[in-house]
Amino acid sequence: MITTNNLTKKYGDFTALNQLSLTVNPGEIYCLLGANGAGKSTTINLLLGFLKPTSGVALINGKDVATNTISTKKDIAYIPENLMLYPTLTAVENLDYFSGIGGQKLPKETLESLLSQAGLQSDAFYKRTGAFSKGMRQKVGIAIALAKEAKALLLDEPTSGLDPKASNEFGRLLQGLKQNNVAILMATHDLFRAKEIATNIGIMKNGKLLEQFVSDEISLPVLEETYLKTMNYKELAV
Amino acid sequence: MFYYNFKYELKILLRSRWIQLISGLLLVLFVFASFNGSQKIEKRKAEISKAREAVKTSDARMLQQLDSIEKGHKVQVARWMVPTSPIAIGNYYPRVAAMDPNEMGFIAVGQSDVFTHYVSPRVSADDFSINFTEMTSPIQLLFGSFDLVFVLVYLLPLIIIAFSYNVLSEEKERGSLRLLASQPISIKKWVFQKLGLRFFWMAVIITVISLGVFLLNDVVSISGLLSFLALIFCYMLFWFSLAFAINLLVGESAKNALSLIGLWIVFVLLMPSLISQTGDIFFKIPPRMQMVQEIREHKAEAVKKQDEILDNFLRDHPEYAVNDSAQSRNFWHGYMASQNLLKEELQPLLSSYDEKLEEQQNWINKLKWTSPAIITQRALGRLAGTTKQDYDTYQEQVLQFAEEWRSFFMPLLFNNGVFTSELAKSLPAFEYKPKSDNYLVSSLLGLLVMTCVIMGVTVSMYSIRSKETGILGS
CATH class of the missing domain: 1.10.238 (Recoverin; domain 1)
Incomplete structure (x- = not known):
């Protein structure tokens, strides 16, 4: 299970993540949507222990990441945006x-x-x-x-740059992992893919989680319109 | 983690051709440098051997002449070279006081280019006229010789820097660090193991090449080889510990490289030069020419007063008093007596010069602990037996031998004795005995302490930083 509780990260006066609280249960896929700089990657970095939170906690299966950085990583798998190997x-x-x-x-x-x-x-x-x-x-x-x-999978824009076929294959693989009771948190720009695979969707802006939906309860056009309004892209909203 | 790092680090290094490149480079450098060193050793051995052959030849001639004289025959030889005269033997049949190179001499040319390695003290020449310096190429003195010590002290750190500067930053720049850091491992330990393995493979390459080079140079001393390798490994550890610090505390490849090159300049070039400069400033030694001038003045004075000096000398040495009419006193008696007086008179002058020199050397010896390059260079030089300290020991032993040589002939001269073929068997001979001390252990400890300090400071700084900002916080 992935949990964040009032998780906050500040760099001087700049707040990269502002009191984020969310839970991803085993067998769920939570997609975080948002523009660049919304705080999606910061959330993932805090869950991986790459960054120390200014306040609040990030928990993996109930263990605080900040104080158990190495042991919590035994339960986490992570796929970055641009995965590089040897x-x-x-x-x-x-x-x-x-x-x-x-x-x-x-x-x-x-x-x-x-x-x-x-x-x-x-x-x-x-x-x-x-x-x-x-x-x-x-x-x-x-x-x-x-x-x-891993009991928790963190994905940071994993489908960006993938062709539609590869992106589709990737989505199916995540569905398979979901069946295995893995809690998946995915940061993405891809509304279509998010709607297709997610159980829950959150929209972030300026470090804050502004909207949350159960994926089955919202249609793709409504999701798109809500996203654009939230982002203040009013001229693009229907 | 260690097993997998060990398993794949070598694969990565082999496939990226690092191992091949380093092996080839070190092989070429080691072979060329040891060839240069061994050439100099061969030249030195040949010179000493030639001088010894000359002594053997002249001794054979001298014994033949003595035999003829003792049998009552006349010999065709200049009057001043008749071998029954002790002064003739003391002056024209000197021994060779040679500093034979040790079997590891090829690793460091050291001071062997500056100081001579054999002299022939004579009874009529004073200690000050024994010339221990020889003519050398000023260009060579400026840049030093391309020997193994040069390769190890100056070039090896550069190879280590090239081999280790970007262990962590390369992962960051390639993009694999995030995947790596998401594994349940400590990045600090991971960097430590990666650098440790690179140290290990480099040590293996150096051991194999050194073994080959030592065999080629007929070195049979296992302890010599082990001391040599221990010194290199400790010096390598120092540079790998710096690479560990820079990898963890700096970050970008370009900055890492620049920082390590900066440290190389400080430790290898700047510190030795600064230490030498401060030695000159704080412990100014009077110009050698001034001392030579004073010696000359004393000598001239002594020559003028030779008769008076001889009388005083005989008063102090009643054993040399003229007891019968067969005994006589000539130029050599006056000369030898004046030499003794000259030595006594010049002692304070020479002592003050030596004291200043010793103070300067002590200062430099203390400050050498600030530079691993100086520690390693000196320790390797000691192994090769070519440091200033080794030549000082040699010179000291030569002066003792010169005294022994003179003392052998003094009673003969003043008792108007005759040199015989029997006495030829007991002529003093010189054998150089290198001084042994604990320089190797202290050098190894010095290098290890430096390494531990760097590692300790790095780990503390990194821990503080990662506690504050997270492992990729910077």
Whole structure:
């Protein structure tokens, strides 16, 4: 479970995140929408312990991230916007390395199986990742998350730059993880994808969570209009 | 984490050709530098051996002549070189007082370019006229020799910097740091292990190359090789600890590189120069020419008063008094007596010069602990036996031998004795005995303490910063 409680991050006078409180339960996908600088990535960085909160708490399965940075990471998988791997290592080697340093020793068959589950074609397993497309790298990232058997998955604009097919495949993979009772928090600009896969959607602006919806209770056009109004793009709203 | 870092670091380094590049570079540098060093050693050995051969030849001639004289034959030899005369033997059949290079001499040319490594003290020459310096190329003196010490002290840190400056920043710039930092690991430990492994592989390469180079140079001393490697590894540790500090505390590759190069300039170039400058400023040594001038004046004075000096000398040495009419006193008696007086008179002057020099050396010895480059250079020089300290020891032993040589002939001269083939068997011989001290242990400890201080300060600073801002807070 992912929880934030009045989570706040300030840089001097600038407030990057202002008293964010949200909960993502196991088996839920929470999509955070918002323009650049809304505080989405800051939220994820605070949940990963990359940043220290000014006030409030970020909890992973009830444990405070700020005070248990390393132990909470055992339960988190993270896929950044531009996932980069070691270019001179193959997909299997990258997966072996990242899961290995995290404490999981996996046999070769399991590594191949995880890459297959993540949707990577088998002929790419033993190719160096230096020549991989972003979509292929994201799939290795998903395999790393799968290997970790994480209870919480944090995604920072994972579909940006992916072609529609790859984006669709990625959405389906997340649905699969959701079925496995993983709590997923995804920061994205992609309203369509958010509506398609999310169980809950939040709209952020200037570090504040301004709107929250249950995805099934809102249509895509209403979501779009609400988003544009919230962002003050009135001329674009219907 | 360590097993996976160990497993993949070598793969990454091999596939990015780092291991091949470093191995090739170090191999070329080590072979070329040790070849240069061994050439100088060979030259030095050849010179000493030539001088010893010359002594052997002249000794054979001297013994042949003595044999003829003792059998009552006449010999064709200049009057002043007749070998029955103790002064002739003391002057024209001197021994070679040589500082033989040790088997590890090839690692450091050191002061061997500046000081001579063999002299032949004679009875008529005073200690001050023994010339311990030799003509060298001023260009070579300016830049030093391209020996192993130059490679290790000056170039190796640059290779370490190139090999380690961007261990963390490369991850940040490539974009893999966020994925890495999301794993349940400590970034501090991860950087430590990565640098530790790079240190390990570099140490392996250096050990293999050193082993080859030592075998090529016929070095059989295991303790010598181990001391050499221990010094290099401690010096490498110092530079890797600096790389650890910069990787964790600075951040960007360009800034890291610049910071480490700056530290290289400070520790390798600036500190030694500053230490030397302060030594000159605080402990000014009177010009050597002034001392030479004073010695000359005393000598001239002594020559003028030789007869008077001889009388005083004989009064102080009743064992040399003329006891029978067969004994006589000539130029050499006066000369040798004046030499003794001259030595006594010049002692305060020489002592004051030596004291100033010692004060300066002590000051520099204290300050050397501020620069790992000086510590390593001196320690490697000591291993090679080519430091100023080694030459000082040699010169000291040569002066003792010169005294021993003179003392051997003094009773013969003043008792109007005759040199015989029997006495030739007991002529004093010189053997250089290097001084041993704990320089190796103290140097290793010095380097390790510096490394520990850097590591400790870095870990503390990094912990404080990450507590305040998070691991990627900066």
